[in-house]
Amino acid sequence: MPDRIDPLGLRVAYRDRLLPLLIAAQAFLAGLAIAGVFAASALAQSWQAAGQLTVQVIAPDDAAASGKTTRRAAVLRILAATPELSNLHELSHSELENLLRPWLGGDAASLGLPLPAVITAGWTGGSPDRLRAALTAAAPGTLLDTGAAWAARVAALTASFRACAVAVLITVAAVAAALVALATRAGLAASREAIAIIAGLGALDSDIAGRFAARGAGRAAAGAAAGALLALPMLLWLAALAAPFGAAAPAADGLPPALLAALAAIIPAAAVIGWVTTQLTVRGWLRGLG
């Protein structure tokens, strides 16, 4: 019976069984790098978007500037009336003790240290200068910190991490292309005589390159699918580890849909790399054939 699937008999020229395995390894690395980009972006977003604000009221039980109430009460009243603030929480005495114990080596009361009142809140506004001025007027010496400097460092860190992840992705793609090119050249060299015969019978470069490219793309896609699947359990585990660092980061019970879509996109991306690389390699090789 005639071979209708492989009418030019070129299937035999592209038998490299190692290629899908090597592409799978690259896809696995690509999956981790993509997850890294997503995690860094999500963490940076969550830390920057939900800025934490901390207020320290020294001598909280003393009289406020107005003299009508305590410094603590005056500060809390101003904070409660500020719309950019959310989740106001005054740390309890025990929370403060727990916070300071590692630094003090004992509890503050036994050391005779006066403790400030510490209030935390979420801050979604811009510059807190007006709020700081209002607090200082009501209770002079009150400290307000948004952690802006720390957030800027985190942003720089995550940006550099994202850049590294993108560089890894580019490297992985380049290595995958090199692997496809090597496998293709090996197949061409092993089948030089058969290809020369087919070319001598009038096959166009596009016919021969197209046959090879279809197989190259198929093998790359198969390898990438395997690699992406293998990356999933690893990513779920990493997501579980990253869960405490931010609500927007990958959750322990699953991966964000966008990340899953990006992982799925590795497969067509690998197919495109395989197809283009094989086409270029075969056409270049055929030009050398004469």
Next chain:
Amino acid sequence: MQTRPDSQPTLIRFEDVSLRYRQPDAAVDALVLQNLSFAIPAGGFRWLTGPSGAGKTSVLNLITRAARPASGRIHLFGLDAANLNRRETALLRRRIGVVYQDFRLLGHLSVFDNIALPTRIARWPEPRIQADVTDLLGWTGLKEKSACRPAQLSGGEQQRVAFARAVVGQPKLLVADEPTGNLDDAQAERLLLLILALNRLGTTVVVATHNARLIARHPAPVLELAAGRLRPADA
């Protein structure tokens, strides 16, 4: 033998053609053909003869564009071969049937698929391929061997598969390099009669052989090569 008069349009024209082959370890390329000039009309038949190493296969390689001349011009089917790009060269090759001295069959394909290869390259419809290849299998006595691989065939059978593959695409030009080299006299005669039948149907034929008896039995214009040069017709 009847051959068409040279008033027919010229199908192959060599003008002062030379060919050099690069030698890996030599400083100078080997000059294998020197200043060849000849013309073959459409529908013509030419013997290409000469001793081994005279350059017969090189001439056929130039005709099939498997080699490029170092100098001179080659016109094929009215086209200047030097001006053909890769696509045009491939399309030109589809109009040429080639019987190679060493058959050049694809070992992993069946006899049927080997014969069908030029038609599949030319993207003929499959029903037509089935019909034509089946006809040729019968014509060349290979019907029972249709599913065999070339390695399962005798030299003569492989020669016939190579011939069937060369003619299945109904080429305008058939070039054959020692097509009877692996055949006994009876088989050689039978194959030559097939080639002559094609020539009578209008196919231009160039047969390279050093078999003087074969040429004597089927007289036709001869291109005789000696040391890469064409001997004058009256020499």
